[in-house]
Amino acid sequence: MPIYLKNVSIGEQRGVNVLVRDGVVAAIGTAADPRGAQVVDCAGALLLPSFVDAHVHLDKTRIGGPRLHHAVTATVAERAANERLLRTQLKHDPFVFGSNLVRELSVMGTTHIRSHIDVDSDVKLRHVEAILKVREKYRGLMDIELVAFPQSGIIKSPGVAELMGEALRMGVDIVGGLDPEVFDNDRAGQLDRIFALASKSGAPIDIHLHEPGEVGLATIQAIVERVKAQGMQGRVTISHAYALGQISREQLAAILPQLAQQRIAILTSAPGAVNFPPVDALLDAGVLYAGVSDNIQDMWSPWGTGDQLERAMLLAYRNNFRADAPLQRCFTMVTENPAKLLKLAGHSLASIKVGMQANLTAVPAGDLETAILQRPARLFTMKAGRFTARNGKSLLPA
Numbered sequence: 132m133p134i135y136l137k138n139v140s141i142g143e144q145r146g147v148n149v150l151v152r153d154g155v156v157a158a159i160g161t162a163a164d165p166r167g168a169q170v171v172d173c174a175g176a177l178l179l180p181s182f183v184d185a186h187v188h189l190d191k192t193r194i195g196g197p198r199l200h201h202a203v204t205a206t207v208a209e210r211a212a213n214e215r216l217l218r219t220q221l222k223h224d225p226f227v228f229g230s231n232l233v234r235e236l237s238v239m240g241t242t243h244i245r246s247h248i249d250v251d252s253d254v255k256l257r258h259v260e261a262i263l264k265v266r267e268k269y270r271g272l273m274d275i276e277l278v279a280f281p282q283s284g285i286i287k288s289p290g291v292a293e294l295m296g297e298a299l300r301m302g303v304d305i306v307g308g309l310d311p312e313v314f315d316n317d318r319a320g321q322l323d324r325i326f327a328l329a330s331k332s333g334a335p336i337d338i339h340l341h342e343p344g345e346v347g348l349a350t351i352q353a354i355v356e357r358v359k360a361q362g363m364q365g366r367v368t369i370s371h372a373y374a375l376g377q378i379s380r381e382q383l384a385a386i387l388p389q390l391a392q393q394r395i396a397i398l399t400s401a402p403g404a405v406n407f408p409p410v411d412a413l414l415d416a417g418v419l420y421a422g423v424s425d426n427i428q429d430m431w432s433p434w435g436t437g438d439q440l441e442r443a444m445l446l447a448y449r450n451n452f453r454a455d456a457p458l459q460r461c462f463t464m465v466t467e468n469p470a471k472l473l474k475l476a477g478h479s480l481a482s483i484k485v486g487m488q489a490n491l492t493a494v495p496a497g498d499l500e501t502a503i504l505q506r507p508a509r510l511f512t513m514k515a516g517r518f519t520a521r522n523g524k525s526l527l528p529a
């Protein structure tokens with residue numbers, strides 16, 4: 132059934148009606164015809180493109196269950212060990228909790244995600260099997276790209292590279308990685324294995340890189356060299372890349388054009404405790420840079436709500452942005468920038484016009500900046516012309 136969104140704002144245009152039919156925006160204007168359509172009064176809410184969250188962990192979350200009491204941990208290795216312990220103690224079921232998270236993300240206005248899935252010597256491919264089922268369950272309602280993620284290392288965990296290869300054959304889309312130098316103590320060794328997996332399968336790469344300062348920069352440079360050598364321009368993502376926020380201005384000015392040229396994307400959760408890649412410097416250099424949730428109430432971290440408006444706020448807050456233009460820039464980092472990474476056509480405010488695939492959300496806010504600053508609850512989420520959530524309730528199957 133067609134849907135008639137009555138009385139929305141699109142940018143500066145107020146009191147607009149939008150007719151959605153056959154998955155696309157079919158008409159916009161005061162004269163759009165509601166006959167035969169489900170009429171939804173939006174009371175002047177601001178219409179936005181839906182959110183794209185290019186880095187979550189569906190298999191780690193405990194959302195919908197009792198809050199976990201986290202241990203005090205200092206390093207990535209300690210957290211990984213703690214998580215493996217929790218996973219066993221809780222007899223964690225990634226299918227149940229992964230489904231919970233997909234539903235929650237729909238409530239937050241998100242329609243497209245990329246999720247990492249742990250592959251290690253304990254769980255082997257069990258999380259992969261579970262999350263592939265989650266993807267099937269929500270096909271058409273939430274688009275899900277999957278990454279085989281070696282949370283406990285590759286060099287330190289013999290057999291994991293082979294399991295990752297098997298995960299790709301099972302339908303996982305992307306090769307993951309983790310701190311080759313700091314976690315695996317073998318920068319070249321881990322990168323060689325990841326790039327070999329990518330070469331053999333044709334899959335892109337998305338590597339977690341928490342390595343600090345000069346160490347991290349050396350790893351980023353090693354990644355750039357491999358992208359060049361293997362012709363993988365536009366197919367490699369570095370998640371976190373903290374080093375880019377921790378090196379000198381001169382070092383940053385030297386590496387950013389290389390990232391732009393090799394079309395290596397950078398993702399950040401705008402973390403609170405460490406410096407991370409600065410928004411203006413990366414975007415000015417033409418680097419594809421997006422904001423992501425990463426962990427959401429899971430065995431790695433108790434933080435996270437999956438709200439991408441909140442992510443835009445955190446990006447703005449941590450960069451000390453106050454003016455409208457930089458706030459708007461943060462919005463592109465949770466919509467059109469990650470959409471480019473996930474190869475989605477136009478997913479910006481400007482792309483809300485007739486013919487656009489109807490991936491939309493709406494918030495009761497006078498303008499975009501207010502939406503970021505106040506983060507009101509979403510009125511609805513629409514994926515390809517179908518409501519996937521309304522008024523704080525997911526319409527996806529439990």
Ligand SMILES: [Zn+2]
Pocket residue numbers: 186187188247339370425426
């Ligand atoms: Zn992550």
